[in-house]
Amino acid sequence: MAEQAPTIYDVAERAGVSVATVSRALNDVESLRAVTRDKVMRAMAELDFVPNNVARGLSRGKNWVLGLAFMHSPVRANEAEVEADSLLYTDIIIRGVEAEAARHGYSLLLCSAGEEHPDGIAPLRNLTQSVDGWIVLDRVLSADEVPEISRRTPLVLMAGAGESDSAYTVRVDNEGGISSLVTHLVEVHGARRFGYMSGLNESPDNVARLRALRDSARRHGVSVDDADIISCDWTSGGAEVQTARWLDRRVDLPDVLVCANDQMAIGAIHAMGAKGLKVPRDIAVTGFDDIPIARYLTPALTTVRQSSSAMGAEAVDVLLAAMAGEPVANTTTLASRLQVRHSCGCRGELDEVAS
Amino acid sequence: MAEQAPTIYDVAERAGVSVATVSRALNDVESLRAVTRDKVMRAMAELDFVPNNVARGLSRGKNWVLGLAFMHSPVRANEAEVEADSLLYTDIIIRGVEAEAARHGYSLLLCSAGEEHPDGIAPLRNLTQSVDGWIVLDRVLSADEVPEISRRTPLVLMAGAGESDSAYTVRVDNEGGISSLVTHLVEVHGARRFGYMSGLNESPDNVARLRALRDSARRHGVSVDDADIISCDWTSGGAEVQTARWLDRRVDLPDVLVCANDQMAIGAIHAMGAKGLKVPRDIAVTGFDDIPIARYLTPALTTVRQSSSAMGAEAVDVLLAAMAGEPVANTTTLASRLQVRHSCGCRGELDEVAS
DNA sequence: GTTTCAAAAGTAACCGGTTACAAATGGAAC
DNA sequence: GTTCCATTTGTAACCGGTTACTTTTGAAAC
Numbered sequence: 001m002a003e004q005a006p007t008i009y010d011v012a013e014r015a016g017v018s019v020a021t022v023s024r025a026l027n028d029v030e031s032l033r034a035v036t037r038d039k040v041m042r043a044m045a046e047l048d049f050v051p052n053n054v055a056r057g058l059s060r061g062k063n064w065v066l067g068l069a070f071m072h073s074p075v076r077a078n079e080a081e082v083e084a085d086s087l088l089y090t091d092i093i094i095r096g097v098e099a100e101a102a103r104h105g106y107s108l109l110l111c112s113a114g115e116e117h118p119d120g121i122a123p124l125r126n127l128t129q130s131v132d133g134w135i136v137l138d139r140v141l142s143a144d145e146v147p148e149i150s151r152r153t154p155l156v157l158m159a160g161a162g163e164s165d166s167a168y169t170v171r172v173d174n175e176g177g178i179s180s181l182v183t184h185l186v187e188v189h190g191a192r193r194f195g196y197m198s199g200l201n202e203s204p205d206n207v208a209r210l211r212a213l214r215d216s217a218r219r220h221g222v223s224v225d226d227a228d229i230i231s232c233d234w235t236s237g238g239a240e241v242q243t244a245r246w247l248d249r250r251v252d253l254p255d256v257l258v259c260a261n262d263q264m265a266i267g268a269i270h271a272m273g274a275k276g277l278k279v280p281r282d283i284a285v286t287g288f289d290d291i292p293i294a295r296y297l298t299p300a301l302t303t304v305r306q307s308s309s310a311m312g313a314e315a316v317d318v319l320l321a322a323m324a325g326e327p328v329a330n331t332t333t334l335a336s337r338l339q340v341r342h343s344c345g346c347r348g349e350l351d352e353v354a355s
Numbered sequence: 356m357a358e359q360a361p362t363i364y365d366v367a368e369r370a371g372v373s374v375a376t377v378s379r380a381l382n383d384v385e386s387l388r389a390v391t392r393d394k395v396m397r398a399m400a401e402l403d404f405v406p407n408n409v410a411r412g413l414s415r416g417k418n419w420v421l422g423l424a425f426m427h428s429p430v431r432a433n434e435a436e437v438e439a440d441s442l443l444y445t446d447i448i449i450r451g452v453e454a455e456a457a458r459h460g461y462s463l464l465l466c467s468a469g470e471e472h473p474d475g476i477a478p479l480r481n482l483t484q485s486v487d488g489w490i491v492l493d494r495v496l497s498a499d500e501v502p503e504i505s506r507r508t509p510l511v512l513m514a515g516a517g518e519s520d521s522a523y524t525v526r527v528d529n530e531g532g533i534s535s536l537v538t539h540l541v542e543v544h545g546a547r548r549f550g551y552m553s554g555l556n557e558s559p560d561n562v563a564r565l566r567a568l569r570d571s572a573r574r575h576g577v578s579v580d581d582a583d584i585i586s587c588d589w590t591s592g593g594a595e596v597q598t599a600r601w602l603d604r605r606v607d608l609p610d611v612l613v614c615a616n617d618q619m620a621i622g623a624i625h626a627m628g629a630k631g632l633k634v635p636r637d638i639a640v641t642g643f644d645d646i647p648i649a650r651y652l653t654p655a656l657t658t659v660r661q662s663s664s665a666m667g668a669e670a671v672d673v674l675l676a677a678m679a680g681e682p683v684a685n686t687t688t689l690a691s692r693l694q695v696r697h698s699c700g701c702r703g704e705l706d707e708v709a710s
Numbered sequence: 711g712t713t714t715c716a717a718a719a720g721t722a723a724c725c726g727g728t729t730a731c732a733a734a735t736g737g738a739a740c
Numbered sequence: 741g742t743t744c745c746a747t748t749t750g751t752a753a754c755c756g757g758t759t760a761c762t763t764t765t766g767a768a769a770c
Contacts, residue, residue, distance in 0.1 A: 003506060003507065005483075005507055007755090007756055007757080008756065008757065009756080017719075017720085018720045018721075019721095019756090019757080019758090020719070020720060020721080020722095020759075021719060021720075022757095023757065023758060023759080024718095024719085024758095024759095026758095027758085031717065031719090032718075033718065033719090036718080036719080050480055050481060050483055050484065050507075051481075051484075051756085051757075052413075052484040052485075052757065053481065053484060053485045053757095054409055054412045054418060054484060054485055054755090054756080054757090055413050055725090055755070055756035055757040055758090056756080056757055056758080057409050057725095057757090058407075058409050058410050058413050058725050058726065058727085058755090058756080058757075058758095059724075059725050059756080059757050059758045059759085060725085060757085061725070063409060065464070065485075072457075091446035091449070091450070094446070094465075098465050098467060099467070102427075102466075102467055102478070107464055107465065107466055107478070107482060107485075108464070108466075109420070109462055109463070109464055109465075110453050110462065110463040110464075110465055111457075111462055111463075112453060112457055123457070123462070126405060126406075126408065127408060127462060128360075129405065129406075129407040129408060129409060129726095130407075130408045130409055130420075130462075152360055152405075236647070236648075236651065266648070266651045267651070270651050292591070293591075293621070293648050296591065296621045296622070296624075296652070297651070297652070297653070298652075298653035362725090362726055362727080363726065363727065364726080372750085373749065373750045373751075374726090374728090374750090374751095375728080375729075375749070375750060375751080375752095376748090376749060376750075377727095378727065378728060378729080379728095379729095379748095381727090381728095382728085386747070386748060386749090387748075387749090388747085388748065388749090391748080391749080406726085406727075407725090407727065408727095409725090409726080409727090410726035410727035410728090410755090411726080411727055411728080412727090413725090413726080413728095413754095413755050413756065413757085414726080414727050414728045414729085414754075414755050415727085415728065415729095415755085484756090
């Protein structure tokens with residue numbers, strides 16, 4: 001099936017030159033005479049020659065490949081669950097990274113790893129030399145694993161804690177986003193009591209968002225009751241279950257449920273609907289991320305917009321700068337901004353009519 | 356920053372053996388004496404040695420990397436658009452492919468290419484020797500480009516036309532899915548007139564779905580009016596715009612709008628809501644794919660379920676079998692099945708109450 | 711037609727592994 | 741202590757490129 005690919009030796013022979021000359025033609029060295037170059041080019045075309053990037057990478061020590069590692073999700077019994085959850089956010093980043101990498105001539109090597117992976121971070125470690133640099137998403141590497149990787153390869157952490165000094169970090173401005181969200185809820189909607197739907201506890205983004213919520217609440221003199229902090233796992237399905245339990249448990253609901261991401265907001269709204277609660281009339285719900293679907297939900301979701309693809313692109317830019325030895329800030333924080341729609345109570349009457 | 360990585364020569368020197376012995380220790384050759392192996396292993400551990408996969412790949416002619424090529428979407432002026440559209444479907448496939456590839460010890464090289472890419476399919480061609488096989492999504496390769504790639508590398512086309520004999524094809528059973536959808540709409544809801552929201556015309560899936568709709572309609576003696584076939588582009592945003600135009604144009608709506616994917620159904624429902632039309636009371640709308648979010652929409656979307664991650668996994672399995680020289684069917688068709696929810700009219704009264 | 715020297719092209723080592731083949735080793739049998 | 745041979749280990753070529761260094765070329769100047 002797969003026929004033997006021609007090498008520069010084949011090209012050299014056909015063109016009647018040495019391999020060095022073929023290599024020079026490949027790399028646009030200007031010291032080649034036009035006649036010679038043409039001869040080589042013709043031979044390459046006739047043989048349908050494509051240079052072997054692996055060999056090239058080995059000899060030049062540069063592969064033109066960036067690695068992107070993300071958290072491995074073990075396959076669960078219910079396959080639908082696997083598909084349903086933790087998608088979107090990571091995916092948009094993958095796309096953003098791929099696009100920016102391609103723009104700079106790099107391909108992207110995808111690698112799932114992390115504590116839930118049967119081999120831990122071994123996949124990542126093994127590919128270290130196949131890759132010119134790593135972009136690693138939140139939760140893949142523990143704090144003490146970071147130096148181990150960054151010692152050998154330039155490393156950018158995404159959505160990480162932002163405290164490593166052996167790697168670069170690109171993160172979103174959780175604080176600013178939550179702060180404007182709380183301000184809006186307090187000043188426009190008079191919210192006094194806040195609930196929080198938590199992502200996985202260890203996640204730096206989750207930690208930052210909860211802390212930001214507490215800080216903002218304190219500044220506005222409003223409260224976040226510990227009983228209204230719902231432990232969850234970033235997923236819609238999880239949020240649906242946890243919200244139902246919470247609703248059974250609590251008689252006295254807060255004014256708003258601030259969710260750490262959009263997926264969980266979707267699940268929460270669904271669970272509330274099932275109990276006969278209407279959003280935002282009975283309780284407001286907000287998200288974080290502004291995934292594409294957020295504006296099409298009923299009610300349309302009020303959320304904090306972050307551009308995941310821009311974050312992916314930024315991570316690539318930081319990594320390339322680091323690889324080039326240019327000075328780069330240790331931590332890059334990308335702006336987020338409040339995206340007001342209906343689930344906070346704004347234009348609520350329109351929702352009533354439409355539904 | 357990045358320190359020089361140790362090579363097998365360093366390990367050999369430290370262990371006091373030859374590089375061949377180190378290589379044997381690396382590859383678990385059984386002819387090594389336990390004493391020798393231990394010596395080598397200790398040296399590797401002391402140096403924190405990680406074998407260079409690029410060198411390994413060059414010498415063995417096998418990289419343990421699979422390539423996944425998908426359609427390049429040019430960056431548009433409005434960045435939100437880029438994020439919003441054509442996501443999900445491709446992304447779930449990417450995840451499915453990654454997971455299955457990893458399970459077999461392969462990494463995944465991502466590559467966007469195709470006619471909309473500034474370099475066309477050159478990225479794909481250039482990486483041919485970096486990869487042990489290609490999985491290429493719909494619309495990346497034209498029919499005459501397929502043999503050019505498959506000549507050098509095993510090739511699996513996903514969601515393609517399924518007519519190439521130089522490559523393997525993995526596709527979903529569009530016919531069966533549409534057929535049961537139409538049967539349900541006719542027999543349960545008494546639908547007589549069908550509209551169709553079309554994906555991009557060239558896409559094999561789109562062609563197959565429209566043809567299946569026409570065939571099924573004919574079998575049931577119901578109609579698809581050409582004026583109710585809406586040209587669109589797979590995206591929510593596009594569907595929103597096209598649906599609005601269509602509603603302005605048509606006075607006499609069909610009973611159902613069958614959409615070629617879920618994203619477009621979402622956009623269509625939104626546009627209908629904006630015109631004061633209620634789904635499914637005034638018109639039923641159905642999707643295709645069953646993206647995770649479909650069940651959380653209002654109304655919950657009736658659609659044809661296909662498991663994109665299973666399709667990704669299947670593509671990997673076919674590719675690996677082909678690489679191993681095992682006999683593989685030229686075309687693999689994965690089952691799809693009707694997922695009835697509310698947007699077709701089922702349990703419509705519940706929606707009325709809930710809203 | 712020589713000489714001269716910058717420009718062009720060739721030779722061979724190297725990147726870091728694998729592996730065919732050759733050489734060395736060591737335990738058993740004599 | 742030899743001999744013998746299967747087992748273990750070492751040597752060196754090779755994978756397909758790049759590139760430092762050397763040699764050749766050829767146009768200009770004499």
